[in-house]
Amino acid sequence: MNQExxxxxxxxxxxxxxxxxxxxxxxxxxxxxxxxxxxxIVGESGCGKSTLARLITGLTPVDAxxxxxxxxxxxxxxxxxxxxxxxxxxxxxxxPYSAISPRMPVGTFLTEGLVHxxxxxxxxxxxxxxxxxxxxDLEPQLSQRLPHQLSGGQLQRVVIARAISIHPKLVILDxxxxxxxVSVQEQILELLVRxxxxxxxxxxxxxxxxxxxxxxxxEILVMKNGEIVEKLPAKTLVRDAxxxxxxxxxxxVFSVRELQEP
Ligand SMILES: Nc1ncnc2c1ncn2[C@@H]1O[C@H](COP(=O)(O)OP(=O)(O)OP(=O)(O)O)[C@@H](O)[C@H]1O
Ligand SMILES: [Mg+2]
Numbered sequence: 621m622n623q624e625x626x627x628x629x630x631x632x633x634x635x636x637x638x639x640x641x642x643x644x645x646x647x648x649x650x651x652x653x654x655x656x657x658x659x660x661i662v663g664e665s666g667c668g669k670s671t672l673a674r675l676i677t678g679l680t681p682v683d684a685x686x687x688x689x690x691x692x693x694x695x696x697x698x699x700x701x702x703x704x705x706x707x708x709x710x711x712x713x714x715x716p717y718s719a720i721s722p723r724m725p726v727g728t729f730l731t732e733g734l735v736h737x738x739x740x741x742x743x744x745x746x747x748x749x750x751x752x753x754x755x756x757d758l759e760p761q762l763s764q765r766l767p768h769q770l771s772g773g774q775l776q777r778v779v780i781a782r783a784i785s786i787h788p789k790l791v792i793l794d795x796x797x798x799x800x801x802v803s804v805q806e807q808i809l810e811l812l813v814r815x816x817x818x819x820x821x822x823x824x825x826x827x828x829x830x831x832x833x834x835x836x837x838x839e840i841l842v843m844k845n846g847e848i849v850e851k852l853p854a855k856t857l858v859r860d861a862x863x864x865x866x867x868x869x870x871x872x873v874f875s876v877r878e879l880q881e882p
Contacts, residue, residue: 727763
């Protein structure tokens with residue numbers, strides 16, 4: 621699996637605020653992720669992590685630079701080509717309740733994408749929903765429930781199951797465990813690790829807690845003011861961190877995961 625899945629080359633994005641002032645949210649960011657690996661992105665609030673994720677998923681158009689998926693440019697596509705490409709990239713956000721319409725039963729939410737892409741028929745949806753719930757260690761009966769009838773942790777499992785259901789190549793997790801309490805967070809991290817192995821997934825894991833991020837990634841990109849200021853191996857993060865900014869992020873760790881190193 622030594623193949624490059626995602627490559628960013630000098631990607632930039634500038635927003636204008638209400639007063640018309642430019643905010644350069646992402647500045648000439650370049651990195652690559654190999655197939656089946658996971659990479660972390662950390663940095664203080666407002667440093668551009670979510671913007672970067674949105675650029676990769678096509679939710680926000682890039683101003684400059686290139687994004688390649690398996691060597692093919694994916695910026696600036698439209699119509700069918702765009703839908704085909706972005707099916708390969710799924711995103712999981714912090715708040716699972718915002719991902720589902722409050723009136724949609726969990727089972728429908730889980731299989732909507734599969735039916736839409738013609739990967740299963742409507743008839744098969746019920747069984748598939750149950751299979752997906754089991755995949756993330758939930759009871760199949762939850763299929764009939766509405767989102768508010770599930771806990772935050774349960775619903776985040778549902779969102780993860782749906783993201784993985786359509787066999788994406790890349791899963792972007794933007795603070796996906798940050799809102800959960802520590803024991804639930806720990807369980808979701810374990811689930812993510814298991815699913816990654818089982819389905820050979822590639823993760824881009826965004827978070828503010830360095831100990832959590834490094835527990836499921838191999839390499840960590842440290843972002844500050846829209847730029848990547850340091851690129852570190854997850855295992856030896858503490859030892860190898862050079863920038864004061866990274867050291868400050870490390871000292872702010874309050875986490876379910878330890879920061880011990882070999
Ligand atoms: N649609 C937008 N219009 C204008 N400015 C924006 C927009 N989206 C983001 N920004 C600005 O871009 C910068 C980066 O925001 P972003 O949401 O990417 O940060 P973040 O690193 O994800 O922060 P957090 O850790 O708080 O989630 C911020 O200054 C933000 O205010
Ligand atoms: Mg964010």
